[in-house]
Amino acid sequence: MEAKTASEYSTLSKLFHWIIALAVIIMLIAGFFLDEIPEQFQGVAYMLHKSTGITILFLMILRFIWIHAKGKPALPASVKSWEKILSRSVQYGFYVLLIVMPLSGWIMSVAADRIPNYFGLFKAPLPWIEPNKSLAKLMAESHEIIAWILIAFITLHVLGALKHHFIDKDNVLKRMLPGKSK
Numbered sequence: 001m002e003a004k005t006a007s008e009y010s011t012l013s014k015l016f017h018w019i020i021a022l023a024v025i026i027m028l029i030a031g032f033f034l035d036e037i038p039e040q041f042q043g044v045a046y047m048l049h050k051s052t053g054i055t056i057l058f059l060m061i062l063r064f065i066w067i068h069a070k071g072k073p074a075l076p077a078s079v080k081s082w083e084k085i086l087s088r089s090v091q092y093g094f095y096v097l098l099i100v101m102p103l104s105g106w107i108m109s110v111a112a113d114r115i116p117n118y119f120g121l122f123k124a125p126l127p128w129i130e131p132n133k134s135l136a137k138l139m140a141e142s143h144e145i146i147a148w149i150l151i152a153f154i155t156l157h158v159l160g161a162l163k164h165h166f167i168d169k170d171n172v173l174k175r176m177l178p179g180k181s182k
Contacts, residue, residue, distance in 0.1 A: 006070060007073060010066075014176060018178075028147055056101075057098075057102035083160075097149060101147070108136050111131060
């Protein structure tokens with residue numbers, strides 16, 4: 001299913017982008033240090049990590065629906081075809097990774113019999129997942145591998161945006177910043 005084309009990103013699209021980007025960067029940094037947190041704070045830290053991950057999952061699903069309903073601007077005609085392919089691959093890769101990453105964490109938690117408590121408000125089980133140490137271990141390994149792949153994608157994405165802004169001097173970065181892109 002191909003997204004519609006829009007003249008520029010909507011305010012909601014920009015909001016989704018920056019909220020998810022900030023949350024993902026914080027989650028990646030925090031995720032690598034969760035075990036280093038003093039024991040008395042680990043329960044809260046893990047609860048916040050899991051809750052934020054679940055939030056990212058649902059925000060990504062909403063973002064996917066929104067972008068396909070409202071569309072997104074095409075890349076400038078001056079962009080080479082290989083760059084368009086790379087850009088599209090990274091973009092779709094983000095959608096896959098930012099759905100699979102929190103889902104793997106959620107499955108890992110439930111399989112480890114540590115059902116997430118969503119921001120302390122309610123338990124968030126996955127009824128079709130039962131405690132299973134092997135599955136929990138597989139999901140833990142997957143979660144970490146996905147984190148490293150995500151870091152590579154973020155690096156490519158940022159470098160691409162900076163290239164457009166400083167080398168190509170086009171509007172690609174500006175159209176995702178707050179306000180009008182022109």
